[in-house]
Amino acid sequence: MAAGVKAGELRELSEEELVTKLREAKAELFNLRVQAATGQLDNNRRLQVIRREIARIYTIMRERELGLSAAPTEVTAG
Numbered sequence: 001m002a003a004g005v006k007a008g009e010l011r012e013l014s015e016e017e018l019v020t021k022l023r024e025a026k027a028e029l030f031n032l033r034v035q036a037a038t039g040q041l042d043n044n045r046r047l048q049v050i051r052r053e054i055a056r057i058y059t060i061m062r063e064r065e066l067g068l069s070a071a072p073t074e075v076t077a078g
Helices: 007-011 015-038 045-066
Strands: none
Touching (some): 007 045, 015 045
16 A cells, blocks of 8 residues: 555646645645554555655646646547
8 A cells, every 4th residue: 555646647637636635645644643653653654655745746736837847638528
């Protein structure tokens, strides 16, 4: 369960989905830190995986802000 999200998968998400994913990752990181502090953490690698996922999300958001990459456009049937 230590598999993280690939950058390509994150680039396919919209801004709102990225923000939601970021909130979820931060909440999981908080829970993992609490588990680590209380000695209940089973998988130490998961902390690093979540931190890298958060960094990837921030990187993609910054790329879009700078115009280095674009958010995916929605295709409407019609």
